[in-house]
Amino acid sequence: MIVYACYNIKGGVGKTATSVNMAYLAAQGGARVLIWDLDPQGAASFYFRIKPKIKGKAAGLLDNKTRLETYIRGTDYDNLDLLPADFSYRNLDLLLEEAGKPRGRFKKLLKPLAQDYDVVVLDCAPGISLLSESIFNAADVLLIPTIPTILSLRTLKQIISYREKHSLKHLMLVPFFSMVDKRKQLHRQIVEQPPSLGAPILGTYIPYASEIERMGIERRPVNTYAGSCIAGRAYIRMWQEILRLSMTR
Amino acid sequence: MNKVVELSLPQNIRIDELGNELASHFSLEHDGITSVSRTYLDSFDWRLYRKRLLLFAETSSEGVRLILRSQGQPDTQRVLNIDSIPVFTSDISSFVFRNRLEPVLRIRALIPQLVIQSRVKCLLAVDADNKTLLYIQFENPRLALSNGQYRMLGKRIRLIPVKGYTRPAEQILRYLKKNYKFSLIGKDELDQGLELLNVEPAKYSAKLKYRLKPDMTASEALRTILLKLLEAMKLNEPGVIDDIDTEFLHDFRVAVRKTRSALSQSRHILPDSEVEAFMREFGWMGTVTGPARDMHVYLLKFNGYQAALPEDIRPALVPLREFLVRKKGKEHERLVKGLQSSRYKKLTGAWRQFLDTPQTETKSSAISKKPIKELADKQIWKVYRRVIHEGRNIRADSPDTELHRLRISCKKLRYLIEFFEDLYPRSRIRSLLESLKQLQDVLGDYHDYYIQIIALDHIKKQMSDAAELSIETGEAIDMLMDVLRTEQQDLRKQFKGSFRAFALKKNQANIESIFGQPGKGKKGGKGAA
Ligand SMILES: Nc1ncnc2c1ncn2[C@@H]1O[C@H](COP(=O)(O)OP(=O)(O)OP(=O)(O)O)[C@@H](O)[C@H]1O
Ligand SMILES: [Mg+2]
Numbered sequence A: 001m002i003v004y005a006c007y008n009i010k011g012g013v014g015k016t017a018t019s020v021n022m023a024y025l026a027a028q029g030g031a032r033v034l035i036w037d038l039d040p041q042g043a044a045s046f047y048f049r050i051k052p053k054i055k056g057k058a059a060g061l062l063d064n065k066t067r068l069e070t071y072i073r074g075t076d077y078d079n080l081d082l083l084p085a086d087f088s089y090r091n092l093d094l095l096l097e098e099a100g101k102p103r104g105r106f107k108k109l110l111k112p113l114a115q116d117y118d119v120v121v122l123d124c125a126p127g128i129s130l131l132s133e134s135i136f137n138a139a140d141v142l143l144i145p146t147i148p149t150i151l152s153l154r155t156l157k158q159i160i161s162y163r164e165k166h167s168l169k170h171l172m173l174v175p176f177f178s179m180v181d182k183r184k185q186l187h188r189q190i191v192e193q194p195p196s197l198g199a200p201i202l203g204t205y206i207p208y209a210s211e212i213e214r215m216g217i218e219r220r221p222v223n224t225y226a227g228s229c230i231a232g233r234a235y236i237r238m239w240q241e242i243l244r245l246s247m248t249r
Numbered sequence B: 001m002n003k004v005v006e007l008s009l010p011q012n013i014r015i016d017e018l019g020n021e022l023a024s025h026f027s028l029e030h031d032g033i034t035s036v037s038r039t040y041l042d043s044f045d046w047r048l049y050r051k052r053l054l055l056f057a058e059t060s061s062e063g064v065r066l067i068l069r070s071q072g073q074p075d076t077q078r079v080l081n082i083d084s085i086p087v088f089t090s091d092i093s094s095f096v097f098r099n100r101l102e103p104v105l106r107i108r109a110l111i112p113q114l115v116i117q118s119r120v121k122c123l124l125a126v127d128a129d130n131k132t133l134l135y136i137q138f139e140n141p142r143l144a145l146s147n148g149q150y151r152m153l154g155k156r157i158r159l160i161p162v163k164g165y166t167r168p169a170e171q172i173l174r175y176l177k178k179n180y181k182f183s184l185i186g187k188d189e190l191d192q193g194l195e196l197l198n199v200e201p202a203k204y205s206a207k208l209k210y211r212l213k214p215d216m217t218a219s220e221a222l223r224t225i226l227l228k229l230l231e232a233m234k235l236n237e238p239g240v241i242d243d244i245d246t247e248f249l250h251d252f253r254v255a256v257r258k259t260r261s262a263l264s265q266s267r268h269i270l271p272d273s274e275v276e277a278f279m280r281e282f283g284w285m286g287t288v289t290g291p292a293r294d295m296h297v298y299l300l301k302f303n304g305y306q307a308a309l310p311e312d313i314r315p316a317l318v319p320l321r322e323f324l325v326r327k328k329g330k331e332h333e334r335l336v337k338g339l340q341s342s343r344y345k346k347l348t349g350a351w352r353q354f355l356d357t358p359q360t361e362t363k364s365s366a367i368s369k370k371p372i373k374e375l376a377d378k379q380i381w382k383v384y385r386r387v388i389h390e391g392r393n394i395r396a397d398s399p400d401t402e403l404h405r406l407r408i409s410c411k412k413l414r415y416l417i418e419f420f421e422d423l424y425p426r427s428r429i430r431s432l433l434e435s436l437k438q439l440q441d442v443l444g445d446y447h448d449y450y451i452q453i454i455a456l457d458h459i460k461k462q463m464s465d466a467a468e469l470s471i472e473t474g475e476a477i478d479m480l481m482d483v484l485r486t487e488q489q490d491l492r493k494q495f496k497g498s499f500r501a502f503a504l505k506k507n508q509a510n511i512e513s514i515f516g517q518p519g520k521g522k523k524g525g526k527g528a529a
Helices: A014-030 A044-049 A055-062 A088-100 A102-115 A128-136 A150-164 A184-193 A222-226 A231-246 B013-027 B095-105 B167-179 B190-196 B218-242 B246-264 B271-308 B314-339 B342-356 B357-361 B370-392 B400-424 B426-465 B473-500 B506-513
Strands: A002-006 A034-035 A080-083 A119-125 A140-148 A172-177 B005-008 B029-042 B053-060 B063-070 B075-084 B112-124 B132-138 B140-145 B150-152 B156-161 B516-522
Touching: A002 A014, A002 A128, A002 A231, A014 A034, A014 A044, A014 A080, A014 A119, A014 A140, A014 A222, A014 A231, A034 A044, A034 B132, A055 A088, A088 A102, A088 A119, A088 A128, A102 A128, A140 A150, A140 A231, A150 A172, A172 A231, A222 A231, B005 B167, B013 B029, B013 B112, B013 B167, B029 B190, B053 B095, B075 B095, B075 B140, B112 B190, B132 B167, B140 B190, B156 B167, B218 B246, B218 B314, B218 B342, B218 B370, B246 B400, B271 B314, B271 B342, B271 B426, B314 B342, B314 B426, B314 B473, B370 B400, B370 B473, B370 B506, B400 B426, B426 B473, B426 B506
Parallel strands: A002 A119, A002 A140, A034 A080, A034 A119, A140 A172
Antiparallel strands: B005 B156, B029 B053, B029 B112, B053 B063, B063 B075, B112 B132, B112 B140, B132 B156, B140 B150
């Protein structure tokens, strides 16, 4: 089982769009995939038409009594299940602290899933907190969607040095450009000549595309209704690139 | 209820009517009717089935889906959309599928073991967000027979709840229970089909299965073994001819070799004059099948050959592969001709008749009437001691011919033990077999290197004669031969250790107590060991 966390300190950069589409493509590749919607806003759950609610709320997740598996819902797609969000996830930080050993917690929670799933995708909420730390410890690969702007690059640098400082050697950082608008000169410049940041940026980028915005109306992964559009093809290429990279980990 | 439930429906129930009834009662959505055919795939020797795995390709107008799951567990399956039904694991694009199948199937091909055809009527339970909660399938599947006819499996309804949504399935099940008579199927479709066909899966195995009893006469026991070997040849013959995968020819050749080995040790047990003629003919079988097998071996090793060379040299080896593939084609043709020749038909016909005719015994000596256990003890002990003796005399500078001789003796011993393993308690011969296998691996690999180096040199000449050898390819082959020579020398160093492990004093004592007491157990040897 390989755990991908889709993460950025910044909000609205395409984390959920990436998680949903990557999870779908991974499942299409024959892997059994679980996507965990960790954002109390429940956007990923919404895209799969699954109620963002779990019995017992966030506290129930950490009480050691109920198996994680019991919260899992099947999606409408082969090989792809979802662990829904719950509004109470906004308190996960506190709850982790209370439950003790917060940093190793997620790894422990995920462990029993290895029997049933080949791939886990964590759709993280923005921000940096105890929860993110626990996720960094549980994940094998950190996918970091980055909008090609100066400020976003600065944030990316922060994440890279955070990894260094906290000696998270196991964690592979995979930043890539997201919501790229080629009409903008700055976007073009940064994508064509990315500054060196200490972690190589993926060759594939995700363009700004109305088909992706439409996911909110369609409530489906983009490749199910617009697989051959530019953005759909970009996701396919990106997933293949990520797969190759993470296999050579 | 989080599990798939399959119920068999009484034959008089009309699927359409029941479907409409459920649809209106539970406001279900109609999701159309699809014609599908499900092809259950496994290797000739049912490797997946033995590992409790189930693999099938579901073909419909929408394409082909490959489905992999554990037997009896329809809830967690892996699904992959594919273009065509795969033959080898390497044909499957999905890394996850390959990872699961490759360790089980290895080099064996997938063959269609069973084909089910069906029209699936599908209903869906969806919620207000149009999210599917339950799939309901109605089917009246039929099993396609090889003669173009069919057998019906029986009408059925299948409830497939989406993980985490149990209620709709529970409600419908309750309704069905109240209004209809049905029974739970609770068995994989593959097993239902095999039962109908009266096929016992996993029956064929490269390992021979028969029952020997210690008081069988030698001739009786030998015939039993030899018949089983003939059966193995016959079972593998079609796969050899169709070149489905390389294991058919491999198993076929092992059966031929074992037959020869058994014949060579059956003097005075079976009539000598006939034995001699059959020996000659099975020797011929060996030469008919040998060259094709050699090509199989080199092609199987080809990836390893490439990997043994520096990366920039590897492409230069590709012409060798192409040459081998073409040569394999020619050798295969020759092999097929051999297997379809009247000489082969005459041989197998006469052989079967010979084995089926017990009265020939009267022609031979009293040995043939001795209990097999006594002879087996004696023969195994004799060959075992030969192995020990030959192995002890091998020094670091002994010529290859001595290792070769020891290899042959080990093989003889291995076959003997396998022939007669029924006669001995498994626990007692296990460690002997294991240390023997290890020794054989070293000797076999050593010999393989020797053969490969000679063969590569030979093939290089052939390519050169056919003006198909570039300088780069010639150099790559030379380099490969050097690598093989080095590996061969390394292996030679391992010989001493593995022989010592085989010939440990305490093992020898153990072997002697199992086989080494001729005279004891003469009367049927029932109490022996
Ligand atoms: N490549 C794209 N082109 C156009 N719109 C996009 C693209 N990627 C995402 N969007 C849209 O931008 C918005 C934010 O995207 P998304 O929810 O994926 O980001 P996020 O990083 O998960 O946000 P949050 O931090 O709120 O969780 C959504 O409305 C989405 O439809
Ligand atoms: Mg999000």
